[in-house]
Amino acid sequence: MPNRRYFVNRTKEGAANRLNLRRFDRKRRRKRRLQVREIVRRKQSQALLNGLAPDRNSTQRATLRKLSERNNRISLDCFSFLDSPEETILRLVEIAEVDAVGVKYSIDFEDEYCLDVGPYMLLGLMQQEMAETCDGGKMSRPLMKVLEAVGLRTFLKMGLFPINAVNDVLPVRLTTHSGIRQNRLGFESHESAKERVARRFSESINNWLMALRFMLTNNGSDWVRSLLAEVLDNSRHANPADADGGWSVAGFMVARERADGTPRFICHIGIVTLGATFAQSLLNSEEPKILSNIRSYASAHKNSSELYDYDALITTCALMDKVSCEGTYADRDIGGCGMSSLINMMNGLGKSSRSDEQPEMAIISGNSCLALKPPYNQMEQVDQSYLQAFNVEQDLNQPPSDAHVYKLKHRVPGTVISLRFTIDPNNLSESVV
Amino acid sequence: MAAIGLECAPTDGSLMNQNAASSVIDLSEIATDRRRDTISGRETGRATRERLGVSEQITGSDQVEIRIPEHVRVITPSFFVGLLASDISLLESIDDAKEVFTLTNASDTTQLNFDHAVSTILGRGSPFDSIQSRQKKFSFLSSWKTKK
Incomplete structure (x- = not known):
């Protein structure tokens, strides 16, 4: 019976459509428009x-x-x-x-x-x-x-x-943000997505440490939160048209067994920003002083190796303190320090006496790759700012090592930052004040 | 003591004391949500500056107090840069800035971040300063090549 009723209704509906051809045609055109919209979308x-x-x-x-x-x-x-x-x-x-x-x-x-x-x-x-x-x-x-x-x-x-x-896996749960600004005025009286993620991130790092019977102090927790908020703030350069690029953050800590049977606590963090790359953002800068500095650096070394190019060298500049695509005031550079803080955090937590467990970071931005591996996995303090020149002398007059700075055959439309470090409870004990 | 927004600030101490003015930047308006314990972003700093009319508020002030809501634990350096860079960059030194701007209810990290923002704005130049001499050499080389 239900089938029959269904059949009868359908027939009635069909008849109604036949009787009202204009309405039916309008519906069909609307459906087609929606399909086209879907394909375009x-x-x-x-x-x-x-x-x-x-x-x-x-x-x-x-x-x-x-x-x-x-x-x-x-x-x-x-x-x-x-x-x-x-x-x-x-x-x-x-x-x-x-x-x-x-x-x-x-x-x-x-x-x-x-x-x-x-x-x-x-x-x-x-x-x-x-x-x-x-x-x-x-x-x-x-x-x-x-x-x-x-x-x-x-x-x-x-x-x-x-x-x-x-x-047995302690996660930093994946958070993604489309990059569409909710408040176009930029004035937010509520916690923004970046700030919420930064808070959860510091809580997750604390969970990692608590699993090893340590914990972050209030200041330590604030510092971790502050640095991630700074790094995520860089994503707004990724899409100049929309003034905010999309970003994703995730990570985890897991215990693995070493060959000698001792446990190894490996931590992974990933940050993905889609949109403009580091090099594109810096080259889009309207600040003549910053542009002149990074262009001089890249031009000076671009012929030093075939493995890197102009963009890879510009990407190297993005790691340095006070180098940012925006803002000089009264001819003073006021670039950020988010990347150097992130690298310092990685080295602070991941300090290890084993040569095969040193902290590592990879930055893939466009078709440029920076491999922050030993001996160039730490930021060097020169005067009042941090830099990594990827050479033994840490001298920007010298070209960077092409084993650590190079161009890739394919490009990522954005930036991926991958971190891997091992938390060694023995080394942490030394750091506890 | 330095004064904000006065390019020809009088150097005579007695006169300054007579005209001494202080102003307050109250950040409680941007953290009405008590869950918001982190304030970050240069863009947010700039927007807050406009919203609170910071520029008009602190012009001519010798003392600027930045009131931080009690539930806010972290304010990042980039927020301070967005909020105050154009004022701080008019000052002579880091010490001047620390004398003029004071934070109330700031956590240690917020205070450190503020100091970092000040030293970013007023501190020594970029890492590229070390290659200034070499840059001259490059520009010389490029002009020489063009002439040739």
Whole structure:
């Protein structure tokens, strides 16, 4: 009976439509307009995919051939900006190209552990723009635990993982912000998204330390909060048109066992900003003094190595205190200090006596890569400001090392900052006052 | 003592004391939400400056008190830069700035951040100062090449 009634109603509805052709036609046109709008919206909102792989719509045949050679499988091995930035971006570009083709494919995550949270965050941001044609793939259990705890599983649009409650990963839960300014006047009487994230971030760092029977002092907690708010504040340079770029923050601490059986507490933090890169922001500066300084530096060293270019050298300048794309007052540089504070925090918490556990940071901005690894993983204080010149003398007159500053074959439309450090309770005991 | 916004501030101490004026920047309006315990951002600082009319309020003042709501634990250096850079940059030295601007209810970190903002504005120049001499050499080289 229900079926019959349904049938009768449909017939009546059809008849009504036939009797009122104008109304029906209007509805059809409206539906079509909505479809066109959806297609345009989807095309417009693929800024990240199109930025990563600008030719992705024109190389469909080549992509299909490559994919079929690999049985429609994409393998992500050593998926880390800290360990192999070039390969990692290449794999992300490949995924962006495959999405344009529109065939079913699967992604195999070959790493046993999460080596870097940054690429997963970028893949998650890509997923927001991609068609849902990924058909699953392989993943290890420790990696599942991390993605689940951090909140990346749902962000990556993955199904439920076959794991129980995750108790051994301490996360900084993923927070993303689209970058659309809620209050165009900039005057906010309520806590902004950046400030809320900064607060939660300091609470998470405190949780990491409390797991090791330490805790941040009130001042320490305030300092961590202050530095993350400063770093996130840089995202407003990323999209000059909208005056605020989109950003994402995530991280986690996990215990792993060393070869000698002792526990190692590894911490990962990722910060992704989409929009203009560091170099683009600095070169967009309207401050002649800053522009002249960074241009002189980049021009002086751009021929020192084939591995880096003008943009990579400009990106190096972004790490320095008092270098910012905005603001000199009365001919004084008043750039920020967010990046140097972040690097100082990493070295403060991640101080280690083991040579293979030194803090590391990778900054991928556009097609520039800065690898802050030993011996250049710390900021050097010169006069009253911090800098990292990536050479032994810490002298800006000397060119930076091309093993630490280099250009990549592909570009990310924004900036990814990945940090990895090990908290050593013995070293922390020495730092406790 | 220095005065804000007076480019030809009188140097005679007695005259200054006679005209001594103080003003207050009350930040409670930007933290009406008691959950807001962090205030950050250069843009927010600039917007607050406009909203509170800081420029008009402190012109000619010898003492400026910045009142921080009790529930606010952290104010970042970039906020202070947005709020006060154009005034602080008119002062001669870091000591002058610390003498003119005082914070009330500031946590240690906020006080440190304020000091950092002041030293960022009034401190020594950028890291590029160390390559000034070399820059001259580069400009000489480039002009030489053009001539050739």
